[in-house]
Amino acid sequence: TTDMDFNVKKFASDAGIFFTRAIQFTGEKFGQVEKTELDAHFENLLSRADSTKNWTEKIFRQTEVLLQPNPSSRIEEFLYEKLDRTVPSRPNNEELLGHYMQDAAKDFGPGTPYGSTLIKVGDCERRLGSVQREFLQTSAISFLTPLRNFLEGDWRTISKERRLLENRRLDLDSCKARLKKAKLAESKAAAEHELRVAQTEFDRQAEVTRLLLEGISSTHVNHLRCLHEFVEAQTAYYKQCHLHMQDLQKELDRFPNAFAGNPGHSMASGGSSPMDPASAVETDTLKIEEVQAPATGTRKAKVLYDYDAADTSELSLLADELITVYTVPGMDSDWLVGERGNQKGKVPVTYLELLS
Numbered sequence: 001t002t003d004m005d006f007n008v009k010k011f012a013s014d015a016g017i018f019f020t021r022a023i024q025f026t027g028e029k030f031g032q033v034e035k036t037e038l039d040a041h042f043e044n045l046l047s048r049a050d051s052t053k054n055w056t057e058k059i060f061r062q063t064e065v066l067l068q069p070n071p072s073s074r075i076e077e078f079l080y081e082k083l084d085r086t087v088p089s090r091p092n093n094e095e096l097l098g099h100y101m102q103d104a105a106k107d108f109g110p111g112t113p114y115g116s117t118l119i120k121v122g123d124c125e126r127r128l129g130s131v132q133r134e135f136l137q138t139s140a141i142s143f144l145t146p147l148r149n150f151l152e153g154d155w156r157t158i159s160k161e162r163r164l165l166e167n168r169r170l171d172l173d174s175c176k177a178r179l180k181k182a183k184l185a186e187s188k189a190a191a192e193h194e195l196r197v198a199q200t201e202f203d204r205q206a207e208v209t210r211l212l213l214e215g216i217s218s219t220h221v222n223h224l225r226c227l228h229e230f231v232e233a234q235t236a237y238y239k240q241c242h243l244h245m246q247d248l249q250k251e252l253d254r255f256p257n258a259f260a261g262n263p264g265h266s267m268a269s270g271g272s273s274p275m276d277p278a279s280a281v282e283t284d285t286l287k288i289e290e291v292q293a294p295a296t297g298t299r300k301a302k303v304l305y306d307y308d309a310a311d312t313s314e315l316s317l318l319a320d321e322l323i324t325v326y327t328v329p330g331m332d333s334d335w336l337v338g339e340r341g342n343q344k345g346k347v348p349v350t351y352l353e354l355l356s
Helices: 002-029 040-067 071-082 093-108 113-181 185-214 216-253
Strands: 299-303 322-326 335-340 343-348 352-354
Touching: 040 113, 040 185, 040 216, 093 113, 113 185, 113 216, 185 216, 322 352
Parallel strands: none
Antiparallel strands: 299 322, 299 352, 322 335, 335 343
């Protein structure tokens, strides 16, 4: 019974404190009672902490989307993590594409031009997939995990202590209100004692909360270091991807007549022999009137110098004019297709400043 009595008393006491705080809070909302204001420095710390939490959450969520665009896979990874189990390894999109290309090559015949190219591109896609896997793992460890640790650890502690501080403040202001209403000497003395205790508890809690909020500066320093590591991981990832693609291009460039046997290739000149290796890559073989601007990939360019067209396939240029430019498959990298109104023709890249 003693334990039960104690529990009932504690429950009644807790209910009483809650009720007192509720009255104080309501009174403040209606402007009927005074409220202890925190100093400007403390308010700045609170504002900075809230801002840090909100932006960290947005950056964390968007980085998750960047690293794993598939929502179903993100949920699966989250569940495995909560169950403290390893996510089952499965091929990513690049690796899957590589597998399909190489399987297709076996079916079409690895000795054919298409089959042998599928093998090379498929191998490159698989290597890109491997590089991406490494990038995702590095980014998760060096960038995502520290952000998550802040949101699920430090921020929860700060939030808990802030709630406690708010309760201590409500208690303090309730005591101030009671002291104002006390008329008898005895009740005044009791109210003053309660106020001193409440003030001490509020000051102690304010100091604890202040120290935690000032720790946000260390959070920024830590997240700055993590951000540098994320950039390094991204740089390494894109560099490796670029190297793999360059290697693939060099390999494919060794077979310049790969398209020569394709009669439907719109870039080949009708007058040249289909077996002439130059017909696939020479810009002179382009039929400019048949070239169509791509749906995406066109850019504006400013003309740097006057240029006189050498033949009807080229476009004459005047310095400082603006034209639209784009490239087409099989075109020499020193040239672009330029358009000005209804006029169209090849233009040399060295005479242009690409704007967008």
